[in-house]
Amino acid sequence: xxxxxxxxxxxxxxxxxxxxxxxxxxxHNIDTLTVAPTADPAVSHLMLTVRGDDAALSQxxxxxxxxxxxxxxxxxxxx
Amino acid sequence: MPLLKPTxxxxxxxxxxxxxxxxTAMSGADVVVQVLADEGVEVLFGYSGGAILPVxxxxxRHNAEHLKPDGSEPMPLIVPANEQGAGFMAxxxxxxxxxxxxxxxxxxxxxxxxxxxxRDSAADSIPMVVICGQVATQAIxxxxxxxxxxxxxxxxxxxHVFLVTEAEKLEATLRTAFTIARSGRPGPVVVxxxxxxxxxxxxxxxxxxxxLPGYRARLRAIEQATLxxxxxxxxxxxxxxxxxxxxxxxxxxxxxxxSALLRDFADSFGLPVTTTLMGIGSxxxxxxxxxxxxxxxxxxxxxxAVEDCDFxxxxxxxxxxxxxxxPSQFAPKAKFIAHIDIDPAEINKVKAADWxxxxxxxxALQRLTQYGKAHGHQPALADWHAHVAALKRKHAMNYDRESxxxxxxxxxxxxxxxxxxxxxxxxxxxxxxxxxAQYLDFRSPRHWLTSGSMGTMGFGLPAAVGAQFARRDALVxxxxxxxxxxxxxxxxxxxxxxxxxxxxxxxxxxxxGMVRQWQKLFFKxxxxxxxxxxxxxxxxxxxxxxxFGWARRLERREDLAATIAEFLAFDGPAFLEVMIDPDAxxxxxxxxxxxxxxxxxxxxxxxxxxxxxxEAAASDAF
Numbered sequence: 001x002x003x004x005x006x007x008x009x010x011x012x013x014x015x016x017x018x019x020x021x022x023x024x025x026x027x028h029n030i031d032t033l034t035v036a037p038t039a040d041p042a043v044s045h046l047m048l049t050v051r052g053d054d055a056a057l058s059q060x061x062x063x064x065x066x067x068x069x070x071x072x073x074x075x076x077x078x079x
Numbered sequence: 080m081p082l083l084k085p086t087x088x089x090x091x092x093x094x095x096x097x098x099x100x101x102x103t104a105m106s107g108a109d110v111v112v113q114v115l116a117d118e119g120v121e122v123l124f125g126y127s128g129g130a131i132l133p134v135x136x137x138x139x140r141h142n143a144e145h146l147k148p149d150g151s152e153p154m155p156l157i158v159p160a161n162e163q164g165a166g167f168m169a170x171x172x173x174x175x176x177x178x179x180x181x182x183x184x185x186x187x188x189x190x191x192x193x194x195x196x197x198r199d200s201a202a203d204s205i206p207m208v209v210i211c212g213q214v215a216t217q218a219i220x221x222x223x224x225x226x227x228x229x230x231x232x233x234x235x236x237x238x239h240v241f242l243v244t245e246a247e248k249l250e251a252t253l254r255t256a257f258t259i260a261r262s263g264r265p266g267p268v269v270v271x272x273x274x275x276x277x278x279x280x281x282x283x284x285x286x287x288x289x290x291l292p293g294y295r296a297r298l299r300a301i302e303q304a305t306l307x308x309x310x311x312x313x314x315x316x317x318x319x320x321x322x323x324x325x326x327x328x329x330x331x332x333x334x335x336x337x338s339a340l341l342r343d344f345a346d347s348f349g350l351p352v353t354t355t356l357m358g359i360g361s362x363x364x365x366x367x368x369x370x371x372x373x374x375x376x377x378x379x380x381x382x383x384a385v386e387d388c389d390f391x392x393x394x395x396x397x398x399x400x401x402x403x404x405x406p407s408q409f410a411p412k413a414k415f416i417a418h419i420d421i422d423p424a425e426i427n428k429v430k431a432a433d434w435x436x437x438x439x440x441x442x443a444l445q446r447l448t449q450y451g452k453a454h455g456h457q458p459a460l461a462d463w464h465a466h467v468a469a470l471k472r473k474h475a476m477n478y479d480r481e482s483x484x485x486x487x488x489x490x491x492x493x494x495x496x497x498x499x500x501x502x503x504x505x506x507x508x509x510x511x512x513x514x515x516a517q518y519l520d521f522r523s524p525r526h527w528l529t530s531g532s533m534g535t536m537g538f539g540l541p542a543a544v545g546a547q548f549a550r551r552d553a554l555v556x557x558x559x560x561x562x563x564x565x566x567x568x569x570x571x572x573x574x575x576x577x578x579x580x581x582x583x584x585x586x587x588x589x590x591x592g593m594v595r596q597w598q599k600l601f602f603k604x605x606x607x608x609x610x611x612x613x614x615x616x617x618x619x620x621x622x623x624x625x626x627f628g629w630a631r632r633l634e635r636r637e638d639l640a641a642t643i644a645e646f647l648a649f650d651g652p653a654f655l656e657v658m659i660d661p662d663a664x665x666x667x668x669x670x671x672x673x674x675x676x677x678x679x680x681x682x683x684x685x686x687x688x689x690x691x692x693x694e695a696a697a698s699d700a701f
Contacts, residue, residue: 010293013242014230021235062424068239068259071293 003057007046008071015069019046022067028052028060043071098285107249108133108277111210112141114253115154120181122548123156124165128185130225131212133277157577160569162189164541166196171545173205174528175503179260185212187225195535197267198236202532203357204334206265208256215275216244229271238266246279251287258288263298264422265334301421304438311450314434317415319456321390323463326350330357331395331420331440333524340444347448349460351467353381355396357531360521364500374402376513379474379667379684382675384467385410393418395440398429406430408674419443476517477683484660485636487586491518493643502554505542507563508534510592513665515558537566540583544570547579561587574652575626582647583654585618588661596664622654629653671700
């Protein structure tokens with residue numbers, strides 16, 4: 001099942017690498033990834049899609065929320 | 080005349096509010112040292128190099144200008160043989176003290192040698208701050224001398240990594256690194272500091288921290304989480320229905336300082352307690368309700384109790400594969416699993432919980448104990464206590480007591496006779512580590528220092544050095560193996576350089592014993608690269624060469640008691656190599672991919688049923 005995650009991220013050195021690295025290290029392939037600025041220059045908006053069952057998704061959401069630079073993680077849609 | 084009295088801490092202004100140096104211009108390197116001093120850092124571990132020289136100079140000046148009344152340095156910098164040693168010394172310090180361990184290393188190889196301790200500390204939730212020098216900001220990315228992409232390398236290994244590119248943010252970043260390291264689920268934080276940032280002049284503030292809105296909001300929510308009456312009621316309703324409840328306690332009990340509260344809970348409601356490898360010391364192993372360690376090499380009685388329990392209460396533990404190799408078959412009769420952890424990602428990760436709480440364990444245990452007592456909840460567990468006592472009797476730890484060869488278990492029992500569970504024990508990784516976990520008593524937390532999750536050989540000796548700095552008067556023993564100690568053998572010299580009375584015990588079975596045990600079981604005894612009988616190392620002469628005033632080899636069983644007594648009584652660094660039975664195995668063993676009912680108990684511990692090595696044993700399970 002494909003899931004779209006919406007992540008607000010502090011714009012710090014290495015922050016994007018930490019998100020991408022977490023997904024890679026935990027065995028998730030990121031199918032698509034876009035990074036966009038927000039009204040706040042200190043915050044970036046990430047949209048990414050990954051595949052996985054509910055348990056895998058729940059776990060990667062929880063792990064992403066542990067990243068210090070991450071402000072917010074939302075599970076936008078799943079198809 | 081008014082009497083001068085010290086201001087009580089509670090009434091005092093926070094020290095950071097009026098830092099005496101606020102507004103002072105100083106170098107980035109001096110900022111580093113000042114923040115370390117403000118954080119109460121008592122000792123640093125690290126190795127010098129070009130990109131960290133300004134900080135080392137600032138440490139030197141700080142120590143020279145702030146000598147203590149007894150002439151000692153306020154923040155001694157302990158130099159290992161290799162940066163990995165510094166990392167494990169800092170980790171050993173942190174594990175033995177509960178404080179944040181600090182290591183300071185140079186760029187490039189200094190930082191990359193630190194990767195293993197950082198990952199090790201993240202995996203075992205040990206608070207540590209590692210400061211790495213980095214090439215100057217304008218040289219980053221130019222393949223400069225001793226440059227490594229530390230932020231990239233460390234990010235997946237650490238709890239967090241900062242690369243400080245603006246000198247103005249150095250102070251806030253360093254202070255925040257300590258906050259992150261010790262808060263929530265503790266872990267290592269790496270701060271990469273380019274040399275130009277160390278040399279820059281900045282104005283010291285004295286209290287700045289980074290805002291970290293996401294992390295702090297999540298942390299606040301977890302720290303403020305409380306158990307409602309309904310939560311407590313649901314917990315006790317399930318507990319009162321249970322006939323065979325069991326506590327499974329992990330490293331989180333120690334990290335949260337909840338050992339006394341765990342004991343109070345267990346005593347109040349009569350639940351037996353088994354601990355993980357990381358949880359050893361969280362519950363007095365000599366307590367009648369103690370079942371010691373569970374898991375792959377847990378005691379047979381603990382593992383059978385897990386098989387038999389109908390209610391499992393997991394505290395600061397995470398059902399990892401050394402405990403729950405086959406999660407669906409772990410605690411198969413448990414109708415109710417309750418789980419408390421500080422990390423929301425651990426709830427339902429491996430084993431679904433029927434009841435859970437994410438929050439500080441100390442408060443949760445206190446609340447449950449108070450609630451249960453106030454409502455007069457008293458589970459009737461006489462039958463279960465009798466059952467558990469019978470398991471402990473029937474399936475007690477045992478070994479070949481008639482052998483003419485020195486049995487490693489006998490060596491540890493002899494040490495235990497002297498230490499009575501009150502020594503600080505560090506270990507390498509492998510058979511000796513498991514034997515120490517099985518045969519030594521631990522009366523209180525922070526006395527058992529071992530690389531649990533990562534399983535890093537070479538951990539024991541540097542961890543013992545760090546622990547001795549945390550507990551100057553304690554008896555610190557590194558229980559090591561001949562293969563593990565080789566990994567960081569250079570740190571023998573560190574022990575004598577600093578005159579530490581560390582006791583180093585090497586159980587020598589001439590090779591990688593645990594690897595051989597698996598090769599015997601799963602690879603038809605083909606000892607690929609695990610036999611070291613042709614290796615020429617003379618450990619005793621090596622220890623003597625490094626300045627050990629007491630270094631012996633024990634080869635005769637009849638000399639065991641006298642030698643151990645002399646070894647432990649020696650006033651100073653002591654090294655003892657014991658030539659043990661090379662075929663001694665670690666039992667019980669739950670094979671990879673097997674469940675607890677299939678446990679192999681060996682020839683000397685009675686099993687309940689025929690053992691199996693596990694279907695997946697020779698394939699992918701590890």
